[in-house]
Amino acid sequence: MVGNLLSVADLGAEGIEEVMAVTDSFVEVSERAIPKVPTLRGKTVVSLFYEDSTRTRLSFEAAAKRLSADTMNFAVSSSSVSKGESLRDTVQTIEAMGVDALIVRHCSAGVPWQISSWVDASVINAGDGWHEHPTQALLDCYTVRGKRGSLEGLRIAIVGDVKHSRVARSNVLAFALLGAEITLVAPPTLLPPSLDGWPVTVSHRIDDVLPKCDIVYLLRMQSERQSEALLPSLREYTARYGLTRARADLLQDDALVMHPGPMNRGVEIAADVAEFPCSVITRQVANGVAVRMAVLFLLLGASPNA
Amino acid sequence: MPDSIVVIRGGTVVDATGSRRADVLIRDDRIVAVESAVDPPGGATVLDAGGCIVAPGLVDLHAHLRQPGAEQAETVESGSRAAALGGYTAVVAMPNTNPAIDSAAVVREVQELAVTALCDVRVAGAITVGRKGEALSPLGEMADLGVKLFTDDGTGVQDSRLMRRALEYASALGVTLAQHCEDLSLAAGGQMNEGAWSSRLGLPGAPAQAEEVMLARDLALLRVTAGMGARMHFQHLSTEGSMDMVRAARAEGLPVTAEAAPHHFTLTDERVQSYDPVFKVNPPLRSARDVEAVKVALRAGTLDAIATDHAPHPQEDKERPFDQAAPGMVGLETALALAITELDLPIEQVLALMSWQPARIAGLEATQGNSFIEGSSANVCIFNAHETWLVDAATLASRSKNTPYDGMKLTGRVRHTVYEGEIVVKDAEAQR
Secondary structure (H helix, E strand, O other): OOOOEOOHHHHHHHHHHHHHHHHHHHHHHHOOOOOOOOOOOOOEEEEEEOOOOOHHHHHHHHHHHHOOOEEEEEEHHHOHHHHOOOHHHHHHHHHHOOOOEEEEEEOOOOHHHHHHHHOOOEEEEEEEOOOEOHHHHHHHHHHHHHHHOOOOOOEEEEEOOOOOOHHHHHHHHHHHHOOOEEEEEOOHHHOOOOOOOOOEEEEOOHHHHHHHOOEEEEOOOOOHHHHOOOOOOHHHHHHHHOEOHHHHOOOOOOOEEEOOOOOOEOOOEOHHHHOOOOEOHHHHHHHHHHHHHHHHHHHHHOOOOO | OOOOEEEEEOOEEEEOOEEEEOEEEEEOOEEEEEEOOOOOOOOOEEEEOOOOEEEEOEEEEEEOOOOOOOOOOOOHHHHHHHHHHOOEEEEEEOOOOOOOOOOHHHHHHHHHHHOOOOOEEEEOEOOEHHHOOOOEOOHHHHHHOOOOEEOOOOOOOOOHHHHHHHHHHHHOOOOEEEEOOOOHHHHOOOOEEOOHHHHHHOOOEEOHHHHHHHHHHHHHHHHHHHHHOOOEEEOOOOOHHHHHHHHHHHHHOOOEEEEEOHHHHHOOHHHHHHOOHHHOOOOOOOOHHHHHHHHHHHHHOOOOEEOOOEOOOOHHHHOOOHHHOOOOEOOOOOHHHHHHHHHOOOHHHHHHHHHHHHHHHOOOOOOOOOOOOOOOEOOEEEEEEEEEEEOOHHHOOOOOOOOOOOOOEEEEEEEEEEEOOEEEEEOOEEOO
């Protein structure tokens, strides 16, 4: 891996495998009494989050700290951004302080690409608008691999608001690169306007899909979707697409339930289903730190002044 | 004083009557002789047109000159300089200024600025007060000042009843209503063309139907108002469906004209994958299929004009996250070369689309797009149709540099432009 991590597509299947192989060794580090290695000592990693986030920001911070990198947090609300500073001026100001990597979350698709054209530091996309969230896809692949050995030939159903989901876009790319068969399950209003070139099939009937899938990946359903005439109501969404207690019985015995968080219990997933043994949702979070350590290591650890 | 005597020597004259080898003698603001060889009289300035086309000056139906209100982006003067360098001798300035050109007072303000411009700058007036789509502007008082084209460009008139009333009212004034076709409820939030690319890039799309729904509505309204004398011009049409509708409307005999912008026959929505907001424009860059349909429509005469939709924006408004950046591209200095490079049309047809046809739509046929005969206005564009050049955004005369063609090699270069007998561009350099 060189330079930046902007899209899953930049990695390819080999790149994903490389991240997962490195992740294995960092999982071992995470399990130590003192889960810290000196690998990135002297490196500075800045989190530039223009959008609220708990798990991704903390996960990257934990990953950087376990690698002994210096971390800085950029809080948009208390910064010169609120004084009208442009994105470019902000990132160039931060870079001038000497940083090795910028971890960027922004509500506008494409911002990490723009930033990477303005700075020399490595840019890691931690979620851009509806577009991509590559480290989420990597930790999801790692989680599946841990449970099933490989993604090759697995049938994965991605259920919910694909249209507005960066997680779905990155995961479709990653799952397909690793050989899984993907079915998108959503009402037509919550699918992208065109699926030309997407390696997926589509279903509007979750009850038909659940008995035939190895993994059901639920997306977060936001309540705003009701006001945009995309859904009659969340109640109807849950009735037709939610993983209710009754629907969980349709799953095969060894099927896995995944969710990128934060969950809306009672909407896309019933509260008790989230606690079932088949649910690997907390495993995903735990793997997130090790995967992000691998990403930081691959981007920063191999440079000449490491 | 402008050069009082100019001889354009060695070129091929092309106008609505055809093409021939001829020299052109200009005295003051008139063409006084068009002959196979003109001996320059004493004191004459000679423009070398060897290997060049000598054509009526180009006419742009659609330029945003940003004055009053956004002088950091463009002024009437800088915009007219860019126009002259692009071979234009007339441009129609859009009314989405601040304040909007929606009253006699603002029309007069822009007309005064236009007095010293490097080309004929005509004003388009707003159809509705403040371009808000709520109440009719004083179309009559603006028409009395010579305004011939009205539009709320930047947005379309959303209210169907108001649009019908505007057509009825305007029919008595002998003016043309022009529409920026965009149904805002369908286009809401759209940052690029809705389709395969918007789906992949995770950007909200504006569907082709946002344009087509309003075009279809306006054609329906025209069916009930055309008998009264109403006529319409459709701006920057960009979709295959729009081309089909205009073709059908013409066959039906409706009084419609239509234009397309150079970026809609040269660039597709695939360009947005760089997330560079220089590719953000409204209507958005469309699919390859739409681009092909626009080309076909230009070749077949379905469309009457190539209009630039020259939309200057300063760097600070463009260098932003894609969904926060201002939409629009500058176009006056590249339009002719793009038409020559991309359309594969005989030069006569390119000029019909860029000079005499738009001159008629703008109501400027008395002085613009004229054929080269004794006594006609000396508005002339002289260009080499084979010369290649590299677009360099930094050297554009426009105050804004937001061209999507930076670094591209184009064929067709304006050498000289003569506006009302004055040499405003010589050897591709503005003279003032």
